[in-house]
Amino acid sequence: MESQLSIDEVAKRTGLTAYTLRYYERIGLIAPVGRAAGGQRRYAASDMTWIEFLLRLRTTHMPIGKMQAFAKLRGAGDSTVPDRRQMLEEHLTDVLAEIEAMRQSAEALQAKIEHYRSLEQSLASDSISDEGHANEHREPLRTRTRQTA
Amino acid sequence: MESQLSIDEVAKRTGLTAYTLRYYERIGLIAPVGRAAGGQRRYAASDMTWIEFLLRLRTTHMPIGKMQAFAKLRGAGDSTVPDRRQMLEEHLTDVLAEIEAMRQSAEALQAKIEHYRSLEQSLASDSISDEGHANEHREPLRTRTRQTA
DNA sequence: CTAGAAGTTGGAGTGCGCTCTAAGTCAACA
DNA sequence: TGTTGACTTAGAGCGCACTCCAACTTCTAG
Secondary structure, three states: OOOOEOHHHHHHHHOOOHHHHHHHHHOOOOOOOEEOHHHOEEEOHHHHHHHHHHHHHHHOOOOHHHHHHHHHHHHOOHHHHHHHHHHHHHHHHHHHHHHHHHHHHHHHHHHHHHHHHHHHHHHHHHHHHOOOOOOOOOOOOOOOOOOOO | OOOOEOHHHHHHHHOOOHHHHHHHHHOOOOOOOEEOOOOOEEEOHHHHHHHHHHHHHHHOOOOHHHHHHHHHHHHOOHHHHHHHHHHHHHHHHHHHHHHHHHHHHHHHHHHHHHHHHHHHHHHHHHHHHOOOOOOOOOOOOOOOOOOOO
């Protein structure tokens, strides 16, 4: 049974702090874990599995309120499996949409970086032919265009 | 010039609220926009482009503090282009890592959903052959650990 | 000339997710 | 037996990103 980890060991392994682990337990995200003499927490392997799953939910931005709802269902036994599956399916839909949104924005950022790169080229050649005031581009949006009233 | 939008029109188009638009201006994320008679804000096309870019940064979870730093560089002219590019490159690295983390977690969630699906199958057949108590299955259920007195 | 709608400002309040403090308990060691 | 130090608890505090309020000004319609 090396599956009896102290709170600090769990913190180290999960990247959570001891504060956060206690907080999660307090708010019902983690069911009361076993205790050693003196009331110190001892985490079993099954606790670790659950915490890792919680971290999956957190990574995918599930709010704590929903995690609490999920944890409550889980505590209520196998009869809630369909509900839990539905929750995860709905969440997964959101997650996939968010990943796609981030992917698109990342692409836009990449394009902006490229734009800056070429802008740096022109600015560099500007300063060769015209050293002095390098400030009449107001905004590096799409290539050029700068007029507005 | 239909590029003179009121704050409500901008709110409608960007999905931000008027409150948030003013807040962004107050904290320097958006440079002071043009004003109509009576001091009402009028957003030009270039403002819209910038706001859309800000939304890209927000979508990719750049904290407001960094956006402020970026906006400040932008306001300081073309000489800051290399700094801005570097900021975006570093941010993009983070973003790609986050996307990958989310992708992996999404996969784990998908697996969990499949697991639940098959679990629902076995629970259903249980209740055919053994109608009554459908609650002695293995899996992410805590075994023992209750309290310590 | 009002009335009402829509804006303006600075500042206060909110919700989330931790993060830390204060006071106390306990086990182990000198 | 006394001290150390890691742990415990309830509750307060914090940083972020908004979100709303109160009081005021201005524009438009009737």
